[in-house]
Amino acid sequence: MNIFIHSFDTAFPLEYIHENRPYNKGWVTQGIKKSSKKMRHTHSLNKQPNLTEHTKKYITRYKTLYRRVIREAKRRDSDNYILHAKNKSKAIWRVIHKETGKTSSQKQDIIIVKNSVEVMNPNEVAELLNSYFCKISKELLKEEGKKHQPRGTII
Numbered sequence: 001m002n003i004f005i006h007s008f009d010t011a012f013p014l015e016y017i018h019e020n021r022p023y024n025k026g027w028v029t030q031g032i033k034k035s036s037k038k039m040r041h042t043h044s045l046n047k048q049p050n051l052t053e054h055t056k057k058y059i060t061r062y063k064t065l066y067r068r069v070i071r072e073a074k075r076r077d078s079d080n081y082i083l084h085a086k087n088k089s090k091a092i093w094r095v096i097h098k099e100t101g102k103t104s105s106q107k108q109d110i111i112i113v114k115n116s117v118e119v120m121n122p123n124e125v126a127e128l129l130n131s132y133f134c135k136i137s138k139e140l141l142k143e144e145g146k147k148h149q150p151r152g153t154i155i
Contacts (some may be wrong), residue, residue: 027077032070039066074099 042059045051051059078095085091097103112119112128119125 025077026080027070027073029073032073035066035069039063 042062046059082088082091082095109120110125112125114128119128
């Protein structure tokens with residue numbers, strides 16, 4: 001049994017991963033939820049044809065106040081998120097992408113053609129790129145060394 005466990009642990013080692021803390025909507029409070037319900041009610045009320053001028057002004061002022069409260073709550077939540085983040089620049093970009101509606105790009109597989117064979121396996125692609133850049137650096141160093149060798153003495 002010990003041999004099996006050892007072989008299993010060797011073949012499938014434990015990988016420790018760091019989970020990114022998701023950027024959630026911590027800015028939605030109970031007061032904002034109540035205001036949201038009231039906002040929906042006033043929106044349906046606003047569609048009625050025979051409203052007084054006073055009611056229309058109230059609905060308009062409530063909408064602007066509601067928007068300001070939400071903007072401030074989001075701003076405070078973003079500031080708090082950035083303040084407590086370990087990686088501040090990453091947190092800032094997460095907030096920017098969240099507010100602009102940009103999502104992270106989908107993972108695209110890299111396909112390399114070597115000897116008229118398409119290589120799609122990420123490990124093989126990484127190995128090919130690694131070997132290419134190791135070889136090219138050695139070749140460049142050889143060429144650079146040839147340029148600086150003394151060619152002989154001139155009398």
